[in-house]
Amino acid sequence: MGLTMKPRELIRFLESKGYYLVRSKGSHHIYSNGIDTVPIPIHGSKDFGEDFIRMILRETGIDKSELMAYLRR
DSSP, rough: OOOOOOOHHHHHHHHHTEEEEEEEEETTTEEOSSEEEEEOOTTOOOOOHHHHHHOOOOHHTTHHHHHHHHOOO
């Protein structure tokens, strides 16, 4: 089984990396760090799969090892 995360966990991680909520409309929350912008769809407490998490990391330029270190704390 691969890596899964709750939406709130992913948002906390992004916020720890300097991202902040720009706007939200419906279930789409847009986060930015002033340079990059990423949409985070929030559909209840449904977990994000590994493919989605990998896509967010690629869009933000954050290394997977940083996420793993964050989850270990």
